[in-house]
Amino acid sequence: MVKFLQFVPLFLLFISCKDPGSKTEAKTERYNQSRLNRIATVQRDIIQKGLTGSNQVLIFKDGQIIYDSIVNSGLRGDENITDQTIFPLWSMTKPITTVAVMILLEEGKIFLDDPIEKHLPEMADPKCQHESGNTYPCTRSVTILDLLAHRSGWGYYPRKSDGQQVLLSDLWYKDLEDFSRSMVSIPLKFEPGSQYQYGINTSILGRLIEVITGKSLYEFLKDRILGPLEMHDTKFHLTDDEKVRLQPLLRNENGVINFYKHKYNELSYLKSSEVQLGGAGMVSTTKDYANFCQMLLNNGSFKGRHIISPTSVELIKTPLNPELENGTFTGCSTGFSLFILTDPVKDGTLSPKGIFGWGGYHGTLFWIDQKNNLFGLVMDRTSQPATDVFRKVRIATYQALN
Structure with missing residues (x-):
């Protein structure tokens, strides 16, 4: 040293x-x-x-x-x-997963006001946490919009591991279903939609994508985003x-x-690992991520390939x-x-x-x-x-x- x-x-x-x-x-x-x-x-x-x-x-x-x-x-x-x-992307994974959600929205497979339990039944009847620390039934469900905007009430939940504070690890869970179910036990810090709190929302959306498409998150991203954008070194x-x-x-x-x-x-x-965290889990190269940036700059297109619409880019x-x-x-x-x-x-x-x-x-x-x-x-x-x-x-x- x-x-x-x-x-x-x-x-x-x-x-x-x-x-x-x-x-x-x-x-x-x-x-x-x-x-x-x-x-x-x-x-x-x-x-x-x-x-x-x-x-x-x-x-x-x-x-x-x-x-x-x-x-x-x-x-x-x-x-x-x-x-x-190769660089770990961590939260620069989130925009990639967000684009995947926009694809499903454009195809009419989801709607922004869908309660999350419509697709992930285990998330029905969420609990909210009062300032006193007591929990109570939330007045409404978490929606897909809440997750996209980080207004669900879920944050990040670091743990101590080998004496170090670890922000998030895929080794804590068996797969994305296990990850999603584990979040259910954590009370929301506020009523869904009422405040902003950055957290694990996009990784929950990764599980949503798996359920909607019947594919692993990585498979869907490869098919619809990473492949068309020639991002061959971007993976989990x-x-x-x-x-x-x-x-x-x-x-x-x-x-x-x-x-x-x-x-x-x-x-x-x-x-x-089957825990492909859509909010944090990818690695990439400069060239690969530059292609993703170019697509966003071009309102959803790359080398003539349509990924999402200009309307979706405007929305995100x-x-x-x-x-x-x-x-x-x-x-x-x-x-x-x-x-x-x-x-x-x-x-x-x-x-x-x-x-x-x-x-x-x-x-x-x-x-x-x-x-x-x-x-x-x-x-x-x-x-x-x-x-x-x-x-x-x-x-x-x-x-x-x-």
């Missing part, structure tokens, strides 16, 4: 930067390439501050990649990012070969920067909840597991009102900007807060737009 501050002056010598302009011809009338290249300075800065290790930023505009830069840290225990590097499991490609996790432990390949995965990523990015007052998405409301920028002044990054996106537990981030025909994607793996990273990358991006 090496104290982080002891090697800060030296590690800059080992940073490698992929040529940001290597994959595109600059359209100078749409953006300033020299300003855009300042993002590399941001990428180095967040390494120096111990916010992340090796990281990649990709900016796509007007049908082409205008910036694609990998900055490798050279820190002991970290690994260089390549086009084959890792083979032995793929484990080698997994990016290490940065942890700041009492001022010491350490990297861990598998110790803090929390999820098993076993191919045999509709602000539904009060603005978040602090954290990564300050100045934003939330929709269906997406942030939507509602107050550009409070956000302070030059980003226009209406951009939308989300992030993951281990530092991955994306945003879609349909006004400027642009999306941005940040891929890294860190346990550190992502607020500074996300703000600085966006500031550098929008400073470059003419």
Whole structure:
């Protein structure tokens, strides 16, 4: 172990930067390439501050990649990012599952006001919890809309495992049915639909998809989303070969920067696991997730392939909840597991009102900007807060737009 501050002056010598302009011809009338290249300075800065290790930023505009830069840290225990590097998506799994729900909605197989027990009978007669701690029968059922908007009353329920706080693990359950039934025993923190609380809602929707389609969640996602979007490295499991490609996790432990390949995965990523958590469980590559972002930017289509309708894209990015007052998405409301920028002044990054996106537990981030025909994607793996990273990358991006 090496104290982080002891090697800060030296590690800059080992940073490698992929040529940001290597994959595109600059359209100078749409953006300033020299300003855009300042993002590399941001990428180095967040390494120096111990916010992340090796990281990649990709900016796509007007049908082409205008910036694609990998900055490798050279820190002991970290690994260089390549086009084959795999990242845990954690909550960036949620938008993928949400799109799957939109497919079922478009096909008339579900309705937003469906009570969840219509499809998952075990969830009938939910219990709510009073502020006093006492429970009582909720006045109404949880609906599909409540789950999509994180207004069900279910949150996250971390557990202690080997002395560590674990947010969520597939090893706690036999399959998604077992997961769903286990949630029934947890009282809702408030009346369904009355408040916002981020939590396991999208993973319950993953079970709903299984019941409606008669397929595993992964099979349905492959058939309707991952296959058409050419996201062949996006899945719920890792083979032995793929484990080698997994990016290490940065942890700041009492001022010491350490990297861990598998110790803090929390999820098993076993191919045999039947607990495919639609709110947290997938891994992916930069290229794969960029294809998903491109589909959202294009109002539901990718290379002429229809995934969902523009109406569905509009629906998932509709602000539904009060603005978040602090954290990564300050100045934003939330929709269906997406942030939507509602107050550009409070956000302070030059980003226009209406951009939308989300992030993951281990530092991955994306945003879609349909006004400027642009999306941005940040891929890294860190346990550190992502607020500074996300703000600085966006500031550098929008400073470059003419």
